[in-house]
Amino acid sequence: MDVFRDLLFGFSIATLPMNLLFCFIGVLVGTLIGVLPGIGPPAALSLLLPVTFHVPPVSAIILLAGIMYGAMYGGSTTSILVNIPGEAASVVTCLDGYRMARQGRAGAALGISAFGSFIAGTVSIFLLIFLAPTLAKFALRFGPPEYFSLMIMGLSILVYLARGSIINALIMVCFGLMLGTVGLDNMTGVTRFTYKITSLMDGLGLVQIVIGLFGVSEVFLNVERAFKQEVLKTKIKGLLPNREEWRRSIFPIGRGTIIGFFLGVIPGMSVVIPTFLSYTLEKRLSKHPEKFGTGMIEGVAGPESANNAASCGTLVPMLSLGIPTGAATALLLGALMIHGLRPGPLLMTESPEVFWGVVASLYVGNVMLLILNLPLIPLWVKILKIPYHYLFPLILLFCIIGSYTTNNNSYDIIIMTIFGMIGYLMKKLDYEAAPLVLALVLGPIMENAVRRSLVISDGDVTVFFTRPISAFFLIAGLLILFSPLFLKKTRVSAELRTGEE
Amino acid sequence: MRSVKICASLFWLLFSAVLSREAFRLPMGEMKDPGAGFFPFMVALVTGLLAVIALFQSLREQAGVPAPCSAERFRWWNLVVILAALIAYALTLEKLGLMINTFLFMLLLLKVIEPQTWTKTLLASSITAVFSEFFFNVLLGAQIPAGILGF
Incomplete structure (x- = not known):
């Protein structure tokens, strides 16, 4: 079969010593980022993006993808050990994982989380191998109206699932779209909103904005009050789950994998929603739903598998359609473009070494994570004990270096600082950053698509509704967006809010 | 919180007004060949509309009990x-x-x-x-x- 031949080719690329090294660095840094509260995968990807400028594209993408799914493994460690989620996708793991740790079962929680993540990662990679090429072939039928409508649908989902007000999330989308218009208009060459500032000619940098919104703003939030750091006192032993724990976990792992992967594929879903859905499902299917939140291993196995599967699922639209599903995949897409690649349906035929190399490296990375993760847990615990007053200047220093080295321009540090302050205010006023970032990335592509659609149709705006695929995406997007007018927000949003509280 | 929300809505309204004026200065083109100002102008209009909705929502909101102040000092x-x-x-x-x-x-x-x-x-x-x-x-x-x- 062609797919297996291509996959073998991918393994021949992914197992090259240099790529193995980059994969190793990626998953290690990713795990570390996942462990450290306050600095999530988008900020980590932004920080390391400039480092990859001097390496071949395939190695660069392998490293960055490694960070993304490595963070999913690492995120559970802090959730289980100190009740602080390393990143958003591990919020739900706190509910039962931390309780297990308090009962002296931290080892089993960490163990099932690592094994569940590995199983989910492995199954998802196979799903990705079959789904991505099919989707890419289908996407060859897409023209500018279809791309525009698909992006509208993705943004609608993200807005619908936003934590707070839908209006606030929509304002963030508009703000992101506006930021994306700064610089040279790529169709006519006219400069927009640059106000004679040369550094703005190329537009506002995604890296600086993301580092500011996610990294710097988090430090601002943490330093406005006295530092509090809970240090783990329990000893971790018995990382291998026993037979009974396996029996209780295997179905949640399976369900988490399926939910995580297929929801991850939908633009706008991100990796957070599937974890909450998985938790809700396990609670509903359980004979003892009342015991959830008191240390049920199913409450760890399901969501942890779901977040790993979802991070793999998010790569499907990114690799096959060139459409990111969230902030982290938006940065991966940016990295592909910086390296001169054209993300989209043609990536597979134009740069097969990148596509299949990255897919194979996901599996290699998963194996590395399983081997690395359990023995390294004592090290991560030690890192968690580093006092925050030493940690935050280092985080800021990494933010500065990450911003500066993108263009070797000090002005970028100022941009990052401004967006750090904006991000801080956004968090205070309950505006979410994810819709902004996704809109910022999709903005130029969307503008291009809408203008080209109007040129093709001779100014007829019904073009978005007369083409069936476009009409489907657009109507679906609009229905999702306007459904709260007719229905109350679904349980998903409610669960999300409850979970984050 | 209500007054903060009203201020935020007014900020976005002002933001959209300034932006639509700035976008309107750019070449707008026509429907069959939109210019560089078309997309930002449309986005600015939508932002303005959303800001108005947010403003009305905030005005209709009951002035609730103020959130309890944190015991910790704001540094x-x-x-x-x-x-x-x-x-x-x-x-x-x-x-x-x-x-x-x-x-x-x-x-x-x-x-x-x-x-x-x-x-x-x-x-x-x-x-x-x-x-x-x-x-x-x-x-x-x-x-x-x-x-x-x-x-």
Whole structure:
């Protein structure tokens, strides 16, 4: 079969010593980022993006993808050990994982989380191998109206699932779209909103904005009050789950994998929603739903598998359609473009070494994570004990270096600082950053698509509704967006809010 | 919180007004060939519409019980110090270089935000400065200015 031949080719690329090294660095840094509260995968990807400028594209993408799914493994460690989620996708793991740790079962929680993540990662990679090429072939039928409508649908989902007000999330989308218009208009060459500032000619940098919104703003939030750091006192032993724990976990792992992967594929879903859905499902299917939140291993196995599967699922639209599903995949897409690649349906035929190399490296990375993760847990615990007053200047220093080295321009540090302050205010006023970032990335592509659609149709705006695929995406997007007018927000949003509280 | 929401809505309304005016100055083109101002103008209009909806929502909202104040003090000066340190780092990086700038940055933050002893502060700042020069410039070849030290 062609797919297996291509996959073998991918393994021949992914197992090259240099790529193995980059994969190793990626998953290690990713795990570390996942462990450290306050600095999530988008900020980590932004920080390391400039480092990859001097390496071949395939190695660069392998490293960055490694960070993304490595963070999913690492995120559970802090959730289980100190009740602080390393990143958003591990919020739900706190509910039962931390309780297990308090009962002296931290080892089993960490163990099932690592094994569940590995199983989910492995199954998802196979799903990705079959789904991505099919989707890419289908996407060859897409023209500018279809791309525009698909992006509208993705943004609608993200807005619908936003934590707070839908209006606030929509304002963030508009703000992101506006930021994306700064610089040279790529169709006519006219400069927009640059106000004679040369550094703005190329537009506002995604890296600086993301580092500011996610990294710097988090430090601002943490330093406005006295530092509090809970240090783990329990000893971790018995990382291998026993037979009974396996029996209780295997179905949640399976369900988490399926939910995580297929929801991850939908633009706008991100990796957070599937974890909450998985938790809700396990609670509903359980004979003892009342015991959830008191240390049920199913409450760890399901969501942890779901977040790993979802991070793999998010790569499907990114690799096959060139459409990111969230902030982290938006940065991966940016990295592909910086390296001169054209993300989209043609990536597979134009740069097969990148596509299949990255897919194979996901599996290699998963194996590395399983081997690395359990023995390294004592090290991560030690890192968690580093006092925050030493940690935050280092985080800021990494933010500065990450911003500066993108263009070797000090002005970028100022941009990052401004967006750090904006991000801080956004968090205070309950505006979410994810819709902004996704809109910022999709903005130029969307503008291009809408203008080209109007040129093709001779100014007829019904073009978005007369083409069936476009009409489907657009109507679906609009229905999702306007459904709260007719229905109350679904349980998903409610669960999300409850979970984050 | 209600008044904050009203202020935020008014800010977005003003933002959209300024932006639509700025976008309108750009070539708008026509429907069959939209110009550079078309997309930003449309986005600015939608932003304005959303701001109006948000404003009405905030006005209709009942003035609820004010959120209980946190027992902890709001340490606003920490934010000012970090902001100043970041801007100073950006403005002096080309002249002072990575090592000196990093040393001073760490020194300031470690001494001001959550004051540490001089020994710990100097040691941590020096180690970070040397390590960052070695890691970023030597190991990764990042070409961050060396400044007055000149290596």
